[in-house]
Amino acid sequence: MTHPKIKTHKLNLYYGSNRALKDVSIEIGSNRITSLIGPSGCGKSTFLRTLNRLNDTIDNVRIEGDINIDGINIYDSNIDVVSLRKKVGMIFQKSNPFPKSVFENIAYGPRINGINRTKELEYIVETNARKAAIWDEVKDRLHDPATGLSGGQQQRVCIARALAVDPEILLMDEPASALDPISTSKIEELMFELKKDLTIVIVTHNMQQAARVSDHCAFFLSGEIIEYSETGKMFTKPVNEKTQNYISGRFG
């Protein structure tokens, strides 16, 4: 890959003495959706969280190796973690809107970054709610509590909130696992739209979802990447027998 957006080299992560990631080396291209699949406890969410240093908040975590984003090692001592997380947004399995209005949720990031003019905030909220395909559903209830929305709507508000700070990468940790099929389909369609401007890395347990949405797919097992390839190839002609067994439901 000529200019990967994300590149890890011999990445190891330890929770105390437990080695949760083992020499993970991967290159993730720009404007692509890359899915991380594997059984529970295989390290895929741990890996995802290293990409915006969310593991920093966990005691006893030790990381070795490199993670470069746009060629810069994000674990360098001079890296501003807040700026990093602005550039690398995160969407979690369970939607987590703040106990505020829909408007204030989406405006939260820009506001703490110093934008206070109402007109500007209104523009940011509308633009990002549209990008997150939630505008039509919330435009008449912008000042209602976000927690009053349905699960699928809350998740899209969270995506709008993440987009409002202009990230370049969006990390999604099972973003649709708690949603019904229609809400799931809206999130997946949204991902296709968003990848025009963003690089998306998604953890999913849903094999069909990985097959549907991602351009590339990495199969993790026991902290290692067993296979990483173009998604069409992985789901028709996997190279490794463990991959074949996992994606066809033979274990995990």
Added chain:
Amino acid sequence: MFHYLEEELEQLKTKIIKMGSLVEEQIEFSIRALFEGNLDLAKTVIRRDDEVDKYDIKIDKHCQRIFALTQPVAFDLRLIMSALMINNDLERMGDIAVNISERAEPLLGYGELLRKMRVDEMSAKVKKIVKMSIDCFVNSDAELAKMIILMDVEVDKLDKEIFDLLTKEMKAYPDLIVPCSHILTLIRNIERLSDHASNIAEDVIFLVDAKIIKHSKDPDNLKQKE
């Protein structure tokens, strides 16, 4: 889900094997009917084609059900795709066995001519290829499949040689034009059997190696094309 899928795939494979055995027998009977002038056996083949057609529909429906219920991937996906393609070839081979049987009556009493025109040699070769094609599916044997593709090329060559023999015979003995014309159609049918067996071999290579090699008869390309 895994055990359910495994069971479904096993049942599908069993259906293909049973259909393959039936078709192989239909071909064997049709050729025997031809050379022995056994019109009852020819009628049996024609009548039993319904059984082949029933398998065809059963297998189609089974594949449809597995696709809908299990969303198969990788080897499982290729197995079902291969099953659909092999099913189609077997059904066509069943139809050809009927076509061959229908030649038994007009060629009654021409056993010597059939042998002179090397139809017995071609039939034996093709029966062997058909058997090998079913065996290579049963055993998922890609190496055997490659041999079948090469053998099909030999059948094509023999087909051309017989065509020349027939034209010479018709020129030399105009009173044999009618039986020779039937033999001409017959060798086309037998040659088509070999083509279908070769298609099955290609499907087996797709199943085992995930390589699509159809439309390439060059054995040197078999390892390269994907």
